[in-house]
Amino acid sequence: MFAKETHAFLTEIAGRPPVDEALWLEALTHGSTGAARDYQRLEFLGDRVLGLAIAEWLHAAETGDEGRLSQRLNALVSRATCARIARSIGLGSHIRLGKQARDDGGADSDNILGDVMEALIGASFVTHGFEETRAMVRRLWADAVSGQTGQRKHPKSALQEWCAGNRRRMPEYRLVERSGPDHAARFTVAVSVPGVGEAEAIAGSKQEAETKAAEEFMRRFG
Structure with missing residues (x-):
């Protein structure tokens, strides 16, 4: 059973009380609890549902070509964006x-x-179907879609284009260090361009660390 605060939280984000409490509890459960079922299977499903909901939204709302739409989609469904939205609704305090x-x-x-x-x-898709889940995504992602998320070129793409335009070799990414336990891993990545320099960044995933390193490189040398 949920704590009263968690029940109210899920009701607010889903738009109605959770139908299958056991399933929603599974969605909030991390493997470190030792529970028989954790969130991983629902995460697998939710990742695909989110991608479809955002892709449909962008197709209807924007006039950009496939490349521009893909750029925005990738940014809007990224782990960093999902985590930012999770923080904005106070999800952390409800995770088991x-x-x-x-x-x-x-x-x-x-x-x-x-x-x-x-x-x-x-969990929303399984219990409430796609239409209600799409409505939930549109509520939660409204600021991100209407704002600048994914509007500018991805830092790694921008760095590659900078290298090509300046007749430099392509950037090389190197994992410097991986630290921390699996559930709170920290990755330090360095990106270098021969004859120009190197920049480092730290993030919770290797991909995000590469992105931040490219951004730092462009800030320093671009």
Whole structure:
């Protein structure tokens, strides 16, 4: 059974009380609890549902070509965006974590927040269907879609174009360090362009660290 606060939270984000409480509880449960079922299967489903909901939205609302739409889609469904939206609704305090995972900061981990956000979308799809889940996504993602998320060129693409335009070799990414437990991993990545320089960044996933490193490189050398 849910705590009263969690029941109210899910009712607010889904637009109505959760139908199958066990399924929604699964969506909030991290593997560190030792529970028989955690959020991973629902995250797998929710990731696909989110992608479809956002792609349909962009197709209807924007006039850009396939490349521009794909750029925005990738940014809007990224782990970083999912985690940012999860923080904006206070999701972290409702996630069920084992003691060690919580002590290690799991409730504020981009990886966990993003995964649970997708798992909740999966739970909504299973219990409420696509139309209601699409409405939930549109409520939660409204600011991101109407704002600048994905509007500018992805930092890694911008760096590649900068290298080509300046007749430099393509950037090389290198994993410097991976630290922390699996549920709160930190990746340090360096990107270098021969003859120009190198920049480093740290993030909760290797992909996000590469993106931040490219952004830092462009800030320093671009």
